[in-house]
Amino acid sequence: MGERLETYGHDGLTFDVRDSGPEGGAVVIALHGFPQTSASWGPVTQHLTAAGVRVLAPDQRGYSRGARPYAVSAYALRSLVGDVLALADAAGAERFDLLGHDWGGAVAWAVAAAHPDRVRTLTVASTPHPRALVAAMLHGQALRSWYIGAFQLPVLPELLLGSPRVAGPLLARMRTPDPAAVLALLADRSTARALLNWYRAAWRPLLGRTATPFPRVRVPTTYVWGALDPALGRWAAEHTGLCVEADYRFVVLEDAGHWIPDERPAELARLVLERLGGSAPDPGDLP
Template identity: 85%
Template structure:
């Protein structure tokens, strides 16, 4: 029933995975965001495991030390989706539920759009559907997303994030949980580049419009948003339901910020369990 540390291979890379709960039961894949690791799910996973779920929380591409390619193209969305499908295959899970936060939510939206035969249900914390996020740029979101443009610069973002004196105030403003752990993660230049490459790889198709409009999700979905989130605003949150072609629930937590798995683990676990119970 406790946590197990495991690994699996895909695309020539090796990913570290935290495996919580009984092995022979419903599988939930929990995908973390920037700039955290699989540890961000520890609180939520404990509640889900106690309810009889097996929670697989990988350190995603760039976060796992043995899965840190250098090229920006290696972080394109199809590769990130493929990593999750490979994890499910390694676990013997033909179908699975997805729980995502921040960038993990973006991967979850893609899985729910492209692989409804594999994804049983989706619960996303913080991250609106990418289609709604792009549309929201004309409704105030562009000001909130300034850092996405800054992260496109070569070298400089790695230098800033790797400097405690410069990154410390930024992380404090973001309210990042465990800032010391985050700073330790970003102190390594190669790691910082890998994490920033998620943003760089995502920006390219948006500029070229080669991958838009982003497909709508096609599985039962619950979207949980914190009204105090400084990065992701209300317009995109309230319009995300237009991007789901299945049963949908939107939950706004008015007194919560961006880091919902850390701030409200029990409530997020309850909402995920309710969503999973709605799907056989």
């Protein structure tokens, strides 16, 4: 393994990363979603590192101060996947385990699908396989995902999200953890634009009719979904298993919503460790 990381580089950009746990432990790369940062993995990381796992949690493209390119094209999925592989390389991890939530889950699906030789196991919270998500649009998901269309507008979404009067009630309705931190993140217009560019870059292939079917995943996978998730519905969750051609476990948390790493960190960590073949410590034993 390489030295303890604070930053790493890719595509001429500099990414911030939280590197926790024993350097000799199995490497889990934890990918956050919108509109959070690597800090959202803090509670889960406590459990994983207590069990001897090394957790690498980057601030992804657009979230790291040194990695906020202007162009929408810079946020294409292939670039986001490359960012993850560059982190693994910087850590000296030829193979690694992946953990993702929300947009980080989408990237994790993509990395596992494209690079099964690098990924030992995959655990995704909330986000269904992209192929299942697209198919679910005809089964009620389109209504849940209305905001994605709104985010395609130029300039206006950044202005609205940068206004506490608009973003505050929206975050409250979404039950977003740590809304003060999210408001601070969105207050900077260049940051808000970068975060929205994830949605814009994902939409472009569909608008240009150049989208290709998202590959199935061929690594051992655990998918965790909260039954109270207002953004990602049951149809896509239940059909995600059809997109995995390996050992697969689907876990439904009946009383959880979208923010599983924040709401159920001990349980999510336990599921990750079970997928890795380990076992979680008693939460009471954590520092």
